[in-house]
Every structure is written in C-alpha cells, then in structure tokens.
Amino acid sequence: MTDPFAALAGYPRLLIVSDVDSTFIGQEVIELVARRAGTEEEVAAVTEAAMRGELDFAASLRARVATLAGLPARVLDEVRADVTLTPGVHELLAWAAEEGHAVALVSGGFHEIVDPIAHSLGIRYVRANRLAVADGRFTGEVSGPIIDAAGKAVALRQFAAREDIPLGATIAIGDGANDLDMMALAGLSVAFAAKPVVAQSADIALPGPRIDDLVPLLRLARG
Template identity: 55%
Template sequence: MKQRTLLITLTGPDRPGVTSRLFTVLASFPVNVADVEQVVIRGRLILGVLVSYAGGPPTGTGGTLGAMWAAVERVAEDLGMEVELTTGTDLKEKRRRGRLHVTVLGNPLQPAAMAGIAGRIAAAGANIDRIERLAHLPVTCIELAISGADSAALRAELTAEAVLQQVDVAVQRSGLHRRAKRLIVMDVDSTLIQAEVIELLARHAGCMDEVEKITTSAMRGELDFAASLRERVALLEGLPESVFDLVRKEVVLTPGARTLVRTLKRLDYRFAIVSGGFTQITDSLVSELGIDYSAANTLEVVDGKLTGRVTGEIVDRPGKARALERFAKQAGIPISQTVAIGDGANDLDMIAAAGLGVAFNAKPVLRQAADAAVNVPYLDAILYLLGISREEVEAADAEDGLPPQTSPTLGGPSGSSG
C-alpha cells in the first residue's frame, strides 16, 4: 500500500516538554516516525516531525486525520506555539550527490558574507540542507551541510567569494572521511608560536634585519629553504649557548594553541610538530604541551658557543613531508587521516601530503595550495574545521576543572598564551 507523509512543524518559545507533548498526541494514531529535526535559536524552537502512514487518512483511537490535526493544534495553542501541516507521498529522501561541509569563519561575520556564500552555493545548483553555529566568540563560525555540488568547483567559487567578503571558508567532504583524522602535524614558527625563532636568536646576535629579510623571502618561496637556513645560521656564529635560555623565555604561543592541543588529545588525536627551527627550542615545547612527535634542525654548539652551522639532515620543505609520513607510520595512522598546518612555502609538500592541509595566516603561495585557510589569529579555530564547537570545548574544560575563559580569545584561561 502506498505510503503517505505528514510533516508537522512547531515553532515558538522553547520550553521543557514540547517534544514529549507532541509525540504523546501522535502515539494515539497509527503513524510511524520517519524523521525528526529540531533547532533552537535564541530561545525559539523549531521542531519538525515527519510521520508516515499507509493509504488514506490515518484512523485510530483519536479518529481521522482531522482529529489528529485538531489534537496537535490544541497542544500548540496550549504551549503558545504555531503549527503547520504539510502532506505528501514521498517518504524516501532522494540521495543527493556531493555531500559537503562548508565552514565559514568571520570576525565579525556580516550578512553580506553569508549572502555571497549562499548565492554561490545556489548558483552551483547545490542545496543547503542544514546550518549550525559552531562558535560566536571571538570569531563567528557557521557550518553548512551542502548537497548536490562538485567539491572542487564549489571550493573554487567559495574561495573567490571569501576573498571578496574577507572571511575564511573551508569545503570538506562529509561523513566518516571528515571525522577520521587522527594525527595533527603542525609547523612551529609563526604557527604554533608567534615569532620566528631564528629572528629571536638574530636579535641577540645584532643581525635581526638581515635575517628577517632572508626569512621573509624564504617563506614566500623566493629562496631555497636549506640554502637560506645555512645563510642565516652562519650569522649566529659566536653566540653563547646561554642564548637558548633567553629565547625560550621570549617564545609566546599563538592564542588558542593550548586549547587546540588539549582538546584534540582528549579525543585521542596524536600531535606532532615539524619545524625548520631548532631542537634547542622545540624540545621545550614538546615537554610543555605534551607533543607526541617532533622534528627540527639542531644548531651546532662547540665549547659553549654556536658555530654557525646545523648538524644532521636539514628539515626543509621535502623533509617536513617525510616527517609527516614518518609520524603517521609510527602512530599507525593512514596519511588520509592526517591534518597538516603551516604558514609558509616550506610547508607546501607537507600540506599536499596530508588528508587535510590548513594554511594558518599563511603566505599567498600556501593559501592557494591548501584545502582550507584560516586567517583569524586564533589557532583553535581549526577545531571548527573538524566539526568541534566552542561549546563542546568549554564543556570539556569545565569537566576537567579548568576555569572559564575570561579573555576574548579562544586560547584558554591564560589568555594570549593560549
């Protein structure tokens, strides 16, 4: 017998017992629950219940379809809510192609940006199935579930719109592919921390301007990283080994760094850092944050002074990609389940190799190559790309006895130290 459907939509002030009252009424009729969706926005509830039944109007202890409708209307009136009823015959939802998640980050997020994003989605012939807010402070993050779109084509369209609207947009495939990422591999200088360690060292050596100029060119991809590193390190010759203690005290974590690591490790992620910087500094970060794996260069020290050389194999652009593959193998995690985060040209190979490549406040050459770009100054905004909301993070912190965040950052109780 042909299945018919009824879509009942209740809207109004949210309060305890709404869902229970509605289903209690429906229980008096020979209908089956086919689908339920509910959302609460600023205390206002929207509840949709799709029920199915065979043949003509349902009958039962409550009578005909009209009797059921009257009973639902009485519940709505009693609750001070509005109700709509839509009938149909299509029970099975047509499976749409190209299910995607689109994550939009704005600081602030303006209506024009959402209009532009939604317009591009519509122009691509895609449909917005669901919209959810993942965060409202210090950035606003909205996630849209999309169907009917080609991933590459939509990403190109939304990337162009993001530039116009000055927001960040990421497009990812939905489902298990998105949820399965279990290894984070992150660059250090200007990503995990707010400075370039070699420039901090250069300040003590009196060659800051020269080193900074070379670093900037290397990060833009204008110079070979290994050659530029040797050139910069040579300028540090003669510095006392005690300079490392001074620089460690000068290192400042990027806002949100602690929250990002803490949250993902709660979810049993493995965390790695890979750096063109130096083990004399990264080793302390490994200890402080509980990092699982690390790779970096080592400055040569002889008789208590820097020689102006590095020892061992240089961790350069291809070296970072090799490190990602090595860490994944050690963790027993497929490359497809890795996330790489960086900011410069020497992160290109690592970003390309990972299951998800994220450009964090990056140079243009990396932003163009990455799967997603985040340009807000909060590192744990990357959690939203993985579908983790700020409310979930704060709830987990509260369960662990951590004080509530008081700063405007997502960095955690210590504010900008993240």
C-alpha cells in the first residue's frame, strides 16, 4: 500500500488548507443564522444533502440564503458568539507555526464569520462567501462569486502560489462534497469527521473530534 505521507517528506514547508464549517469550527454557520430566521430545519436538510454531494452547492447555497431575506444583519454578532473552534485547532496551529508551515481557511460559509476567527488566530489567507445586506438587513442573496468546490480549489492553488509552495506540499482538510476538488488537487487529502463520499475519496480519514490528530501522523512521516 502506498504511503500517502511519503511525498510530503521532501518539502521543507507545507500549506495546510482547511474547510471551516464542521471542520475548523463545530457548527454550520448558515444554520446558526437560519435559526434566527426560523428556517433552521429547512436549511439544515439542504445543507446535509449538499454535503453528501446530492445537490449542486451553488444552487443549494442560494436557496438557503434566500430564507434569510429580511433578517437584521446584526444577528451575526449573536452567531459569532455561538461559534466554537474544533478541538485541537490551537494545537494544530501551534505545530504549524513551530515548523514554519502556512495555514489557510476556505469556506462555503461567510467572510463575516470566518474573517474574525482567522484574524484572532493569525491566519492570513481566507476565502469565503459574503451575505448581501441592504438597509441593515439581509437581502437573501450572496454578494459576489460563490465559493463552491471549484472556488475552493482555485483558492488552494492561489494561496500555494503566494507562499511559493508546490501543490505537492499542500494538505487539504474537509468534510463535505464541496471540498472534493481542493482535496483532489492537494498533495495530501484529509477527510475530517466527513461524509462517506469524502472519506472514501481522501488519502486519510480522521474520525474526529480532534483535528490535531493529524499532527502526530505528519511528525512521523516527516521524521
């Protein structure tokens, strides 16, 4: 059996790119927002189907965001307070900093939530969607291009180029079908507490709950 870590051993620096919702954090942000709109159950069902690969991600995101129309944008302050980091995030980041590796976040969720998290943790690279707002309320639309599976792969490629890190030295971590493109592009793909379609496609699968379970595996592989 081929060692999935073998190729990483030859690179001095790595780029770790992680999905956010249900990977880097313990929640699906769209569902936290939808709870305030009274549409959480409907939105959660669509999210689950999209993460299993049963629905087109961009179309499913538009449908879910449409249920938020008219909701005051200030609810994002409450949502931020509800978000918790996945166990082991701080340990993973500490190891990456100690070894000189780069870390980035890519999300089908929203900059409004992901950016403060990244800033607080010293993560420079973030790619996510934005919620359109008018007169202090959500319009029910996404502002700008939707970050779907293809968008995540583009982000990984761009972040690697900015850090002058070859694609073979990148690690992509995800849990849903919209992570598959970036995982296929990366040197090592890691399914974390993932849907079956993702776990079956990844180089390695970690069941959770700790995301830093990846660290001892990388230490062992890199000597």
